[in-house]
């Protein structure tokens with residue numbers, strides 16, 4: 001993976017201009033402007049009933065892979081859950097420190113993912129939805145909160161991008177200018193992710209198959225983080 005100073009400074013790759021915020025990434029040559037923060041919930045661990053311990057391991061490994069692939073100080077990830085007593089937040093914090101993740105680029109926050117800026121939390125220009133496969137509003141959890149906060153224009157915008165999403169994949173939707181999620185919270189994009197489902201009352205239940213479940217969860221985070229890196233350009 002080649003990382004160097006970007007073309008806008010007129011310098012060659014590998015030049016050590018430490019003031020430059022622009023870097024070139026990998027083979028694609030995409031320019032990442034270097035200032036973007038992704039907020040994401042712990043995928044599949046509430047309504048979809050995925051085992052918390054296993055989910056925390058996959059989550060931390062996925063963040064580690066992202067940090068190695070994109071060693072860019074301005075690309076930040078924030079795991080969010082509603083309560084400071086969240087079991088997932090404490091599991092992930094422990095595993096993240098054991099794994100030695102870069103704490104400047106990965107943090108956790110207790111609060112509502114749709115109200116990060118207005119509640120004095122970390123301002124995140126991209127947020128993540130733990131979606132359902134039909135990309136329908138309502139239900140519960142993050143999905144209900146994001147569709148409610150983003151409004152009907154956002155639902156329309158989502159429908160224009162896709163009508164369904166497969167387990168382990170994600171889709172990016174630009175938040176309409178008129179949405180309060182954009183005006184008040186500064187969120188420009190929502191990435192809908194569909195995680196593995198272990199809840200027999202929801203579609204595509206994996207019936208406790210954690211080999212397949214962990215594979216799908218890994219794919220879900222990797223798709224999410226790749227889409228985030230693309231959006232951050």
Ligand code: AR6
Nearest residue numbers: 041044045046047048112113130132139140141142143145
């Ligand atoms: N802000 C931050 N975190 C939240 C919020 C919020 N507003 N709401 C929930 N969480 P879930 P899943 C946390 O159930 O398990 C929906 O009905 C929550 O504590 O939202 O992937 C969809 O339509 C947990 O840590 O997603 C799907 O059918 C995490 O977000 C299904 O649920 C994920 O919980 C998806 O289930």
